[in-house]
Amino acid sequence: xxxxxxxISLIALQGxxxxxxxxxxxxxxxxxxxxxxxxxxxxxxxxxxxxxxxxKFNAGKIAYDTQLFVLYSxxxxxxxxxxxxxxxxxxxxxxxxxQYKNDKVSPAFCKIKFDSIETSADKLQKVIGGRPx
Amino acid sequence: MSVEQLQQQLLExxxxxxDSNVQAAAQTANQYTEMVKSGQLSREEYVQxxxxxxxxxxxxxxxxxxxxxxxxxxAINGLINIxxxxx
Numbered sequence: 275x276x277x278x279x280x281x282i283s284l285i286a287l288q289g290x291x292x293x294x295x296x297x298x299x300x301x302x303x304x305x306x307x308x309x310x311x312x313x314x315x316x317x318x319x320x321x322x323x324x325x326x327x328x329x330k331f332n333a334g335k336i337a338y339d340t341q342l343f344v345l346y347s348x349x350x351x352x353x354x355x356x357x358x359x360x361x362x363x364x365x366x367x368x369x370x371x372x373q374y375k376n377d378k379v380s381p382a383f384c385k386i387k388f389d390s391i392e393t394s395a396d397k398l399q400k401v402i403g404g405r406p407x
Numbered sequence: 408m409s410v411e412q413l414q415q416q417l418l419e420x421x422x423x424x425x426d427s428n429v430q431a432a433a434q435t436a437n438q439y440t441e442m443v444k445s446g447q448l449s450r451e452e453y454v455q456x457x458x459x460x461x462x463x464x465x466x467x468x469x470x471x472x473x474x475x476x477x478x479x480x481x482a483i484n485g486l487i488n489i490x491x492x493x494x
Contacts, residue, residue, distance in 0.1 A: 382448055
């Protein structure tokens with residue numbers, strides 16, 4: 275009863291943000307696995323950017339995985355922050371894959387793109403891993 | 408407008424911001440501009456990388472919001488645990 279009263283008073287004090295924080299999405303090992311795969315791939319693929327044939331395949335692979343991450347996350351309730359971030363990450367990856375379909379890609383561009391994906395995936399992995407269990 | 412003028416405008420715009428994410432984006436945009444000037448990046452690649460900075464900004468804001476929620480969640484549960492021990 276006391277716990278309930280404290281919870282109600284905290285909610286009354288701070289409003290919806292506190293409710294969102296209290297009821298926030300719990301840790302999901304599948305979501306964590308997906309973002310870990312993306313981060314690991316980006317790290318490996320970045321080192322292969324001097325080989326255009328392999329990098330074209332790598333770009334397609336990571337674009338597939340970021341899309342899978344979007345589709346997996348988008349119907350998880352109270353997951354708005356991660357949904358927005360997963361979509362933004364997917365835009366970055368799809369841009370790289372699209373560039374390989376349309377044009378010659380410079381190794382510098384390839385490295386920057388995979389580095390950007392790796393850095394963003396690292397940040398997302400941290401927040402997904404830090405969710406309450 | 409030349410690339411140099413665009414670069415100058417970007418730097419003035421971003422460096423005036425107190426947001427560390429925006430300042431980092433300004434530095435990155437400056438590096439990309441130097442790379443396109445030296446021929447390491449094509450114009451098309453350069454435009455895409457600048458557009459990606461907007462996506463990175465979305466990711467950074469989402470991560471900041473999510474971290475704030477996680478801290479609050481820990482605090483609320485901590486308060487509830489303390490209250491239940493005391494009570």
